Amino acid sequence: MRAPHYTLLLVTLGAVLLVSCVVSLGFGPARVPVDVVWHIVLHKLFGIGEVNWSAGQEHIVWLIRVPRMLLGALVGAGLALIGAVLQAVTRNPLADPHLLGVTSGATLGATLGAVIVVLHVGEIIGLLTLPIAAFIGALLSMLLVLVIASRQGRLDSDRLLLCGVAVSFVMMAVANTLLFLGDHRASSAVLFWMLGGLGLARWELLAIPSASVLLGLILLLGMARPLNALMAGEQTAVTLGLNARNVRFRVFLIASLMTGVLVAISGSIGFVGLMIPHIARRLVGAEHRRLLPVSALLGSVFLVWVDVAARTLIAPEDLPIGVATAAIGGLFFMGLMRKR
Template identity: 50%
Template sequence: MRTLFFLFGALLLLCLAVTAGVSLGTAPIPVQTVWSIIVERIVPGSVEPFWSAGRENIVWDVRLPRVLLAGLVGAGLAVTGAVLQSVTRNPLADPHLLGVSAGGALGAIVALLHTGLILGLATVPLFAFAGALAATALVAFIARVLGTGADRLVLSGVAVAFTLTAVGNLLIFLGDPRAVHSVIFWMLGGLGLAQWQHLAYPGLVLALSLAWLIIRAREINALAMGDETAMTLGIPVRRFRLMLFVVTALLTGVMVAFSGAIGFIGLMIPHFVRLFAGSDNVRVIPLSAGCGALVLILADLVARVAMAPEDMPIGVVTGLAGGVAFIAILKRRG
């Protein structure tokens, strides 16, 4: 009942955040108009139009897909952070731990500076996703050679992240200086590429990954108590840990491909959730998804209105707010 209460509260706040995210901006739109447009587009003919075509375009084609993408990315990064912190027994673990973010950034750099939009608007997300998958495969290969212990997987990810970051910096140095601004903005995180046809990919990956992780949440609890405890409960530790790393890397790779590198969500949200939900991953994983979505939607709203009409990189907002909030959480827990 406690978990259901928290989930209901998170969903209610999420609905309010979505409403605010679509309604507020450079051109504010009344809440009634926002929901009338949404209902009319979902069920044609249900509402008599009283709004302009420009407002409908802003709500349906620009802001709503952006807000939904922010929710999906925030949920995915927060869930990944919660799982990695439990599996590695490292409170500082986050979605960028395995070099996936560095791989995604490398793919985006290649697309923006060296190949151009050869596949249209989908070029940057596709190249970023390919880079994230390549980084995941590289970490898995190195970990297989060295062993799949939690510490070696983490160290393999750190090594791959440093290497791919160095390669990405070299490509920036060799690229067209006029395009460097767009690369830097993407690396700092941004949701300006959100389109309806792109939402299916992060949505499907998040739904499947979240369902699988919730089903295996009690096994994750056992793994968090130590390899010996998990083995006595009949859990194949090495295989299960590798499966968790693959799932979280895939989840991170897809989110990074559409949003760029956004920090602190995966690190901060699980700690905040554990303050009031405890350490049981049966509660922590779904609540992290809801809270992560809520926080990133609000962060994107701040990024859009703080320097309107310009968009502030969302990674700046999450970094500033996340740093202060994380210090406060550590002080309270300490």
């Protein structure tokens, strides 16, 4: 794709994302007209316009739906970025952020937090108790997978994926056992991490995922050339003087930390990192300096609209967003398997 066409694509996707973010705020159990949404957002951001809406509409849009929409856009962008780089370093088109065992570690951490800390000790740091417990579990899970997968100082990508799957099964078994034997009041809290959702979105919780996704994008864009070389094969990378093991380790570390942060707030939202990079490659090819920004924008647009479907299909209840992405991703996966 030529540079002008690529620039036009980025501008188009950015415009689609902006329109999607504004329009999506009107959907939900309580419908809010788009023009009212637009005036509320402009008034809150820039102090423009007269107040001709109710306090309830302002509360719904600004305090509930805007943080949720922003979190959805961040999680979609982050998971798409992680999926794109994991597929490159593993040379596996089915690689997904959750294959590293990070999601199951977050679920186990949230389970321990719910069963031990919240129910028996009380919420120590309020709303952040379970997200922090989930992040600690994700981080420990990632470190465990890296330790098991390392062999004589080498980190083989296939071995890493297999270790991630094995650790996931073990940690989910422990989490399910704790839920079965423990207080059943913890089940509803932990179910959020198992099924995924954006219900924890609050303005005060957006800083960490925002910094994580932005920093991850910058670091991964800086590794675009090594990622391109790894996509071409191990021998090509070595010929170019690339230390493939170090590049893989750095990518796995960045991907795991990003996944841990996102999963700690949004729970397990699968298949975004599997689907979106394939769609982005159809648009711009496999060159990562172009692929990563397009993947991030597509992931944001996708998850914003999936969240709209999740909160409107069975309104006034919320459909867990992980259920919606699993349904869409399963169909995509079957189509991918038929073609390849």
